[in-house]
Amino acid sequence: MLNERPNGPEIPAKRWIRRVKHPGIFLTYDDGPNPAVTPQLLDLLREFGASATFFVTGKSLDDPEAGSILTRILAEGHTIGNHGQTHSQEHYPEFEISQHRIEDACSLRTRIFRAPYGLASHVAAYIQKDRRVVGVHWTNHFDDWQPLDLAKVAKQIPEAVVPGSILLLHDGADASAHYKDRTQTLALTKMILTECKRRSIPLAGLASVYPRLHQIRKRETGQFDWIAAIFKSFKRSYKTWSDAYRA
Numbered sequence: 001m002l003n004e005r006p007n008g009p010e011i012p013a014k015r016w017i018r019r020v021k022h023p024g025i026f027l028t029y030d031d032g033p034n035p036a037v038t039p040q041l042l043d044l045l046r047e048f049g050a051s052a053t054f055f056v057t058g059k060s061l062d063d064p065e066a067g068s069i070l071t072r073i074l075a076e077g078h079t080i081g082n083h084g085q086t087h088s089q090e091h092y093p094e095f096e097i098s099q100h101r102i103e104d105a106c107s108l109r110t111r112i113f114r115a116p117y118g119l120a121s122h123v124a125a126y127i128q129k130d131r132r133v134v135g136v137h138w139t140n141h142f143d144d145w146q147p148l149d150l151a152k153v154a155k156q157i158p159e160a161v162v163p164g165s166i167l168l169l170h171d172g173a174d175a176s177a178h179y180k181d182r183t184q185t186l187a188l189t190k191m192i193l194t195e196c197k198r199r200s201i202p203l204a205g206l207a208s209v210y211p212r213l214h215q216i217r218k219r220e221t222g223q224f225d226w227i228a229a230i231f232k233s234f235k236r237s238y239k240t241w242s243d244a245y246r247a
Helices: 038-048 068-075 094-108 120-129 150-154 183-198 227-246
Strands: 026-032 053-056 079-082 109-110 134-136 166-170 214-217
Touching: 026 038, 026 068, 026 150, 026 183, 038 183, 053 068, 068 079, 068 094, 079 094, 094 109, 094 120, 120 134, 150 183, 166 183
Parallel strands: 026 053, 026 166, 053 079
Antiparallel strands: 109 214
């Protein structure tokens, strides 16, 4: 089965997903890590017992704090995805370079990626280079890369919070972005988490769906261990689901 785009490349459906058959939803964050916002997001996710996925850019890894943030993301049971070395519409995002930088920063090899701007041409190009990767699009987004009317957005959240949905948010910003303030993403995240808690909907990281595409290198051997990479995500998700079903 293929995802077909008018005048665009054909992509195997299993290699470019927009929704997951799953009882929970998937919060995803693009363009980080961002030292001003990502640690606060992690605090908030921990408060609600939620797992999420962070699609990081190679450029964001230039920040001195980036490595420690990625290490914390993994330690707390979240997923890290590859968002490319550069956030470009015109040029191939050099996912391979970004992957090497992620691996250097936190010993993770991830084959879960998201194309900048969700461009099918970038997805098709990367899949041609590595047929083991899975591209992640989104089911809903909230335009949080620009100033938001949070009262208006609050009315959209109940319809967006549907099991299996992939929600797109942004914890970072490209250098060329006109609006770089991402603090509103914190407020938006809390609104989503609160709605999920009210409806007993768990929040999972994508590594729990694609464990073999999210591997941590063992320090002793240099080999990659997908079990270690997802153990905490499964543990957190299980507790969340268990609590939800008992409610």
